[in-house]
Amino acid sequence: MSKKVAVYRKEHFNAAHRLNNPAWTKEENKAVFGLCNNDNYHGHNYDLIVKVIGEVNPSTGYVLDLKELSTIIKEQVLDKFDHKNLNLDTAEFASVNPTAENIAIVIYDLLRVKLDAGLDLKITLYETERNFVEYPA
Numbered sequence: 001m002s003k004k005v006a007v008y009r010k011e012h013f014n015a016a017h018r019l020n021n022p023a024w025t026k027e028e029n030k031a032v033f034g035l036c037n038n039d040n041y042h043g044h045n046y047d048l049i050v051k052v053i054g055e056v057n058p059s060t061g062y063v064l065d066l067k068e069l070s071t072i073i074k075e076q077v078l079d080k081f082d083h084k085n086l087n088l089d090t091a092e093f094a095s096v097n098p099t100a101e102n103i104a105i106v107i108y109d110l111l112r113v114k115l116d117a118g119l120d121l122k123i124t125l126y127e128t129e130r131n132f133v134e135y136p137a
Helices: 026-037 066-081 101-112
Strands: 002-017 042-057 121-125 134-136
Touching: 002 066, 042 066, 042 101, 066 101, 101 121, 101 134
Parallel strands: none
Antiparallel strands: 002 042, 042 121, 121 134
């Protein structure tokens, strides 16, 4: 029987963004994205929960050293996105609409390559207290 355990790291970052599809008219963007299409952008206080699932290493007793996970998240997510305008200041969203869904996918991709392939990863991103996304679903 497999003895997989889930470990979690919760982080927080602040970022501004504007939801906009450049292929659409201004009216179409306003109709679909509403206030989130504000020409001057708007911001969120994001809560990020990173879930890593795997077998416990018999030598360490860890699935993954959470200090190591914290460092990876800081380098791959917080240093890139915290207190940034996602549309203007980040390469990851230069051509990707920074919806909560897309932000979660980008964070997943950034972290996935830094973790052992034998570990499973799930991202939960709270855009507001009531609105959040998970990837993969």
